[in-house]
Amino acid sequence: MDPFLPWVSCVAKPLLLSSGKRELEVDPPVMNAAGTLGWHNEADGWLELRHLGAFITNPLSHHRRSPAANAGVAETAGGFVLHSGLPNPGLTAGLRKPPPANPPLPRIVHLIGDPAELETMILETEAHEHVAAIEIGLERPGPALLQVVGRLSQSAELPVVVRLGLDEPDDLFLEAAEAGCRALSFGPAHGRVARPEGPFGGRLYGPAMLPLMLAKLARLRAYVSLPLIAAGGIGDRQSAHAMLDAGADGIQLDFILWLDPSAVLPL
């Protein structure tokens, strides 16, 4: 028997995502985070995905999106700051990219957009075959956007996960739950680092995120009963175990997939 599967199954049961109409069982409840492996596993050939329960695409916007002019990466004491501007070919072109075939993992499409676009984007995504669920990434959402996303989560055919940042206030997660969201994921916070050419901001990745993620998870778990998926800071099996043990229903891997996937997944 593969040594990885007992490890996961001893600490976590499959993650069940539901829209009320359709369900997705993520088994094991381990995924890549959006933005780590491209749209159809660009790392194919050297990264073995068979131990993931689902594959999450890079973020897709309604229309094609160019990189940020100041895209880049900068090391910090406990990880790194990365800023890309979420470049992507747009939803229609992104959906045309083939899903991971080896193995054929359930594909969760990560969407970014404003309230006016999201409903159309969800309909287009649902019409496409080989999509098992949707994750909607929100940046500092206000109450109005949360209401829209909650309503869309209730009406969607496919299960919808709503993604928030670690640095969003706890109240926002509760508001998202009350608005009708059916599952929440949360990942790295924004950060800034000083560089000789000026300050550089982006999302923070690396082991330094782990205690912050665990603390957030412990607080959220106390009053959010929805499925919670945690991403950030997982750099080995112990940290993955800690996240699941602290109440995460699922985990998403980020920096470790680039640095050393064998630390978390068997190769």
Place this chain on the structure above:
Amino acid sequence: MGSMVATVESIGRDVAGQDTVRLRCPPASLPRPGQPMLACQQASSSALVHTLYPIAITAEAFTCRLPQGERWLPADQVGLRGPIGPGFQPPIAARRWLLVAPHGDAGPLLPLMTRGLDTGVALTLAGHPPVAGLPPEVEVATEPEGALAWADYVALLADRQTLAATMEWLDRHAPLGSPPAELLLLDRLACGFGACGACSLRTGHGWRWLCQDGPVFALGELRG
């Protein structure tokens, strides 16, 4: 791009006084001039992969600067991914190569110099500070501007901070157009396979990714 395990053969110091590491890896996986490798291992001091730019390549190993913060020792195993990109591709007919880092250290151009020597081309090399201890066949230029008219191929080196100045330098000193030229853009990569978008570069032909489209670019592609 493949993944492999390399062995630290030795730790040394180059003529510029910087620590270097010689990594032995399978011959089929060795980089060619202009191709970086990524060092990927959890035991690293960094959560970010190290982008290694070779400064010497032999039949069984390559040498690069020791990544900052790493304390690799001989016999240590280092996970690698790469090589990245196609590397330098000088025109076959070019016989006079100018290798120049107008605003920095020319170390990552040295493997191309070695290849040029092996193929018998005439070589001029320039960088700041000037590279010491070069073979006598290599002319060291303190003012490489003059060599632009002589060369029939130019290989340039820059990083993000010096890219614009490097392009300006070339335009200023070769106003009628330089010979065929390529530029190796040094940068720290994050994913290395086109997923993260952090290594994007706006060129004259649109956005390019260093890890997928570079990091060696034809000058015509950069200019548009």
